[in-house]
Amino acid sequence: MSQKFQELINSERPVLIDFFAIWCGPCKVQSSVLTTVKENIGELARIVKIDVDEYPAIAAEYGVRGVPTLAVFKNGNLLYKQSGVHDVNTLTNLLQDIAEN
Template identity: 55%
Template sequence: MDTFNELINGDKPVLVDFFATWCGPCHMQSPILEQVKQRIGDAATIIKIDVDKNPQLAGQYQIRGVPTLMIFKNGAVKWRQSGVFPANELERLLKENI
């Protein structure tokens, strides 16, 4: 939990993918996140949070459905969306926050 808080409070944007192993759309989102990571490199951090293994974190951010994607920077939520999201849009959103 400390490392999560340290990450989201940094000045580098962090894309958090709240997912579940049993979630079909979450499996579709994974390769999209890989693409985004390859495109933006170290300019942003991408982490995945399993809601079943981290229920208090999911509760803290009121995650009602998976996948839910959130972008944090300096501890603030800059963007949030549920459902599968395309790589181009995620890349654009992250670059806006760099």
């Protein structure tokens, strides 16, 4: 997975990683927000969910201590990382800004 993860984040297109856990209540809220964000941004960015219980090494590598944590990568660079539930407008604007720069 780690090599695949590197390939994933080395994209020209921004990639939002949703670090989540199945048992996490706020993660379910974040997931529904991300569905709307995906509709808003279309092909501008990718949204990928990573279960921290299935891939603890990746979560540890990026310092994910709580879920949900969202991280945005572009060309392999971590441009944004924040824990907690985000709203639709914040994420839509963030991804549009990163995609355009």
